[in-house]
Amino acid sequence: MLLAIDAGNTNVVAALVKDGEIKARWRIATDARRTADEYAVWMHQLLQIEGYQRSDVSAVIIGTVVPRALHNLEMLSNKYFGVRPLVAGRGPAEWGITLDVVEPQTVGADRVLNAIAAHAAHPGDLIVIDFGTATTFDVVDYTGAYKGGLIVPGINLSLDALVAATAKLPRIAIEAPKGHSVIGRTTEDQMHAGIYWGYIALLEGLVTRLKAEIGRPSKVLATGGLATLFEKHSDVFDAIEPDMTITGLSLLYERSRT
Known part of the structure; x- marks a missing residue:
């Protein structure tokens, strides 16, 4: 089976993939200092819980936006799974799509x-x-070319900055409001309304502008854990696909074999 590892700024997600189907997935907080041995202890225990062994892993592919984490993930693959990992965007795992932007080497x-x-x-x-x-908006044209997009602070990052920069505002959980009112009656209600409806307005406004600039009918896809949170009060998404990045790694691995 394929072990696909997506190392993001907040979490490292690992998934077992067989014939394009995700069999198991796990998540751990990203820490660039975490060693290959620490990853191995974590992975060994979780594999056993799901009924798998290390020997079931026959290939590894890694995608990362945290360069400092890559070495230890490569060591994990070499030392504990006995396979040389593919790194997304390099060598046999080159992207295979057009990155139609000014600085393609900087695209995450x-x-x-x-x-x-x-x-x-x-x-x-x-x-x-x-x-x-961060919340990213990416434009992919009908040929599969990556055309660019937008980067905005993620909703949790925005909330953390708001709480850190104020003396009295409390830390609150991100959740959908019970009603549709944007007028909060307490400080916490106002924070909930501001962060939630403000983000809905951001999503809908930017999607409207993107569609107008693209100039052709465009489907809107969402991924990431918070996508379902906004689906409750907006029809901005045509589909939500939570495992999109892992799926991309699996597809890239299959292409590297041809």
Whole structure:
């Protein structure tokens, strides 16, 4: 089986993939100092819980936006799984799509992987929104080319900055409001309304502008854990696909074998 590892700024997600189907997935907080041995202890225990062994892993592919984490993840693959890992965007795992931007080398691996997965599953022009540490909007045209996009602070990052920079505002959980009112009656209600409805307005406003600039019908896809939170009060998404980045890694691995 394939072990696909997506190392993001907030979490490292690892998934077992067989014949394109995700069999198990796990998540751990990203720490660039975490050693290969520490990863191995974590992975060994979780594999056993799911009924798998290390020997079941026959290939590894890594995608990361945290360069300092890559070495230890490569060591994990070499030392504990006995396989030389593929690194997304390098060597046999080159992207295989056009990055039609001014500085293609600066595009995050997760964004390219999302573009690969989105185009493979959906025809036509696409807008891919990924809710991570930052919220990214990526434009993929009908040929599968990555055309660029937008980066805005993620909702948790925005909330953390608001609380850190004020003396009296409390830390609150991100959740959908019970009603549709944007007028809060308490401080916490006002924070909930501001962060939630403000983000809805941001999503809908930017998608409207992106579609107008693309000039052709475009499907909007979402990935990331918070996508379902906004689905409750907006019809901005055409589909939510939480495993898009892992799917992109799996597709990239299969392409590398041909």
